[in-house]
Amino acid sequence: MAAVQETVDRVRQIDVDQYRYGFETIIESEKAPKGLSEDTVRYISAKKNEPAWMLEWRLEAYRRWLTMEEPKWARVEYPKIDFQDLYYYSAPKPKKTIGSIDEIDPEILETYKKLGIPLREIEALEGVVRPEGERRIAVDAVFDSVSVATTFQKELKQAGVIFMPISEAIREHPDLVKQYLGTVVPTSDNFYATLNSAVFSDGSFVYVPPGVRCPMELSTYFRINERNTGQFERTLIIADKGAYVSYLEGCTAPQRDENQLHAAVVELVTHDDAEIKYSTVQNWYPGNSEGKGGIYNFVTKRGDCRGDRSKISWTQVETGSAITWKYPSCILRGDNSRGEFYSIAISNGYQQVDSGTKMIHLGKNTTSRIISKGIAAGKSQNTYRGLVTAHRKATNARNFTACDSLLIGDQCGAHTVPYIEAKNASTLFEHEATTSKISEDVLFYCVQRGLSQEEAVGLVVNGFVKDVLQQLPMEFAVEAQKLISISLEGSVG
Amino acid sequence: MTALLEVKDLQVRVEDREILHGLTMTVNGGEVHAIMGPNGSGKSTLSHVIAGKPGYEVTGGEILFKGEDLLEMEPDERAAKGVFLAFQYPVEIPGVTTMNFLRTAVNAQRKARGESEYLVPDFLRKVREVAASLNIPMDMLKRGVNVGFSGGEKKRNEVLQMALFQPSLCILDEMDSGLDIDALRVAADGVNALRSPDRAMVVITHYQRLLNYIVPDHVHVMSKGRVVKSGGKELALELEESGYAQYEDAAA
Numbered sequence: 001m002a003a004v005q006e007t008v009d010r011v012r013q014i015d016v017d018q019y020r021y022g023f024e025t026i027i028e029s030e031k032a033p034k035g036l037s038e039d040t041v042r043y044i045s046a047k048k049n050e051p052a053w054m055l056e057w058r059l060e061a062y063r064r065w066l067t068m069e070e071p072k073w074a075r076v077e078y079p080k081i082d083f084q085d086l087y088y089y090s091a092p093k094p095k096k097t098i099g100s101i102d103e104i105d106p107e108i109l110e111t112y113k114k115l116g117i118p119l120r121e122i123e124a125l126e127g128v129v130r131p132e133g134e135r136r137i138a139v140d141a142v143f144d145s146v147s148v149a150t151t152f153q154k155e156l157k158q159a160g161v162i163f164m165p166i167s168e169a170i171r172e173h174p175d176l177v178k179q180y181l182g183t184v185v186p187t188s189d190n191f192y193a194t195l196n197s198a199v200f201s202d203g204s205f206v207y208v209p210p211g212v213r214c215p216m217e218l219s220t221y222f223r224i225n226e227r228n229t230g231q232f233e234r235t236l237i238i239a240d241k242g243a244y245v246s247y248l249e250g251c252t253a254p255q256r257d258e259n260q261l262h263a264a265v266v267e268l269v270t271h272d273d274a275e276i277k278y279s280t281v282q283n284w285y286p287g288n289s290e291g292k293g294g295i296y297n298f299v300t301k302r303g304d305c306r307g308d309r310s311k312i313s314w315t316q317v318e319t320g321s322a323i324t325w326k327y328p329s330c331i332l333r334g335d336n337s338r339g340e341f342y343s344i345a346i347s348n349g350y351q352q353v354d355s356g357t358k359m360i361h362l363g364k365n366t367t368s369r370i371i372s373k374g375i376a377a378g379k380s381q382n383t384y385r386g387l388v389t390a391h392r393k394a395t396n397a398r399n400f401t402a403c404d405s406l407l408i409g410d411q412c413g414a415h416t417v418p419y420i421e422a423k424n425a426s427t428l429f430e431h432e433a434t435t436s437k438i439s440e441d442v443l444f445y446c447v448q449r450g451l452s453q454e455e456a457v458g459l460v461v462n463g464f465v466k467d468v469l470q471q472l473p474m475e476f477a478v479e480a481q482k483l484i485s486i487s488l489e490g491s492v493g
Numbered sequence: 494m495t496a497l498l499e500v501k502d503l504q505v506r507v508e509d510r511e512i513l514h515g516l517t518m519t520v521n522g523g524e525v526h527a528i529m530g531p532n533g534s535g536k537s538t539l540s541h542v543i544a545g546k547p548g549y550e551v552t553g554g555e556i557l558f559k560g561e562d563l564l565e566m567e568p569d570e571r572a573a574k575g576v577f578l579a580f581q582y583p584v585e586i587p588g589v590t591t592m593n594f595l596r597t598a599v600n601a602q603r604k605a606r607g608e609s610e611y612l613v614p615d616f617l618r619k620v621r622e623v624a625a626s627l628n629i630p631m632d633m634l635k636r637g638v639n640v641g642f643s644g645g646e647k648k649r650n651e652v653l654q655m656a657l658f659q660p661s662l663c664i665l666d667e668m669d670s671g672l673d674i675d676a677l678r679v680a681a682d683g684v685n686a687l688r689s690p691d692r693a694m695v696v697i698t699h700y701q702r703l704l705n706y707i708v709p710d711h712v713h714v715m716s717k718g719r720v721v722k723s724g725g726k727e728l729a730l731e732l733e734e735s736g737y738a739q740y741e742d743a744a745a
Contacts, residue, residue: 450602463588
């Protein structure tokens with residue numbers, strides 16, 4: 001069976017090395033001096049023309065960070081990060097105020113084009129006619145540390161929606177930012193969130209006024225380009241009473257031998273009857289097939305259902321990063337509020353994923369739903385870690401959790417670590433967990449029907465994650481489905 | 494004329510044990526062959542090796558399919574060339590609708606043969622037609638592949654695929670296991686409808702019962718990894734009377 005061996009070898013070669021976003025954009029950039037000190041914080045704040053209160057906020061976070069220690073409880077292993085060996089700010093040069101997409105460095109535009117990011121205003125500008133009724137997406141593109149383009153600003157403004165880089169919002173809407181920044185993820189929250197508070201450079205800000213249904217999907221695309229650069233973006237989304245917004249986030253990075261650090265903070269706030277739907281397709285560079293390089297992804301994402309009957313829904317497709325440490329959570333403060341977490345986490349090669357959610361039930365009749373699908377292949381480790389808790393006053397709190405793990409091959413691991421706390425007797429929590437392997441019999445059945453090994457794995461996995469994929473907006477679901485197949489290439493041998 | 498399937502002196506091992514010790518048989522287009530024999534005689538091993546299931550080591554002999562060396566082909570390549578195995582225990586694939594599975598498989602085979610992929614409406618029409626003839630409600634095709642299907646439904650789903658793929662060699666592995674008489678009749682009718690001069694069938698079974706419905710042209714008795722006796726359909730009836738014991742001695 002020489003042919004089989006040949007296929008196995010070929011497939012092994014492409015493996016995770018076939019990361020298709022691994023190119024680098026050669027542009028000049030302006031960087032803060034390497035390392036982290038009060039001066040670095042001041043430098044970033046000055047670059048952003050920030051008001052004094054913002055600088056103070058950052059410095060306070062920085063001083064607190066100095067007293068903190070890296071968390072060690074996650075099931076991930078990595079060499080100690082030298083926080084003085086990183087650049088904390090990098091901006092494409094020449095840095096000038098950008099008035100329209102025309103003024104963006106063509107190299108950067110080319111990068112986003114390669115990534116397939118719909119900076120569709122470009123097409124609109126060039127008179128490209130798009131089919132009637134096609135959904136449009138407004139995009140905020142963040143390159144290393146700064147936001148390079150936000151599309152459809154005018155149209156959104158008409159609807160009263162504010163969608164802009166957070167650095168601009170700090171200058172233009174200081175009251176809104178002051179009112180909400182750090183109220184969901186306080187500067188003292190955890191090591192990485194505190195670090196982010198000190199050095200965050202950009203990210204998106206969204207405010208949807210009362211009663212407004214945001215007329216289009218909002219999207220941010222993050223790209224880390226520079227070597228040895230940390231990316232610390234900060235996103236703040238507020239849906240005022242009765243408002244609705246759907247927000248998408250995508251991430252990629254070039255292929256590098258060194259590890260790059262990404263430590264973002266995302267805060268969501270919903271008032272009475274408001275809803276935020278937040279979807280992520282995370283495809284940071286996962287490292288090569290020997291486990292060299294890749295992004296360290298330490299992210300704090302949290303939503304606060306502050307108002308009654310409000311809803312926050314997280315959907316994530318995690319395929320990249322060498323290490324993922326991420327728990328998008330919901331604080332269900334308002335009565336009858338609802339939190340949802342839908343996750344697909346795929347690990348291959350030497351990737352390590354420790355991800356899950358926290359559903360914190362504080363209000364009465366609050367409900368939450370967790371559907372987590374972990375897929376481990378290669379030599380990777382994939383952990384679901386989740387907390388569901390009901391406060392004394394959270395009467396009739398309800399949660400349903402289903403954690404399913406799928407193993408491909410026999411050198412990977414899947415782990416489920418649920419924490420459940422019910423502090424009142426009217427609470428009803430359900431937890432289901434399964435672990436299965438893609439069996440040889442299932443693969444053979446598919447192959448006997450004419451599918452290749454790779455197609456067979458793709459089909460079975462897509463069936464496994466279907467419940468979650470259905471939660472994604474259409475364009476993202478198609479992209480995610482392709483991504484899942486690519487991520488698992490070479491996982492059968 | 495080249496035979497559709499020629500198995501010559503086939504020797505197969507699983508781990509350290511030899512299962513088939515020099516098996517020879519020839520199947521021509523239009524013929525239906527029944528392979529009978531007790532448990533452990535190597536019937537299923539033969540079907541798996543023809544289809545290319547991993548885990549079997551061919552230590553001698555050859556298998557020619559339309560004159561080509563079948564053992565050199567990947568299992569999906571064999572499927573595209575027209576080898577179909579109806580499984581004794583069809584697997585379940587949760588989350589993948591039967592309809593999606595059928596279309597993916599048909600198109601994969603067509604692509605491998607350099608043919609254009611089916612358009613959705615054409616494909617739907619085709620499936621509807623075949624499903625109706627097998628008494629398969631369309632609702633069943635919207636469910637996950639074989640998920641929650643009864644034994645009869647699973648077997649009908651196998652026949653449905655056979656009818657869609659139009660293979661030139663159909664191997665039916667213990668199609669009667671787990672079926673009551675009515676379900677067996679429906680499945681057998683489906684198989685009979687597919688009999689044609691350019692298609693051959695190899696029916697593997699313990700019992701003569703199935704052969705009342707799918708009447709074979711040739712019957713082979715296997716024992717201990719060899720064909721120990723071949724004959725016409727009357728051989729199956731004879732076996733029903735006398736059992737396999739006599740052949741066990743013959744093979745030893």
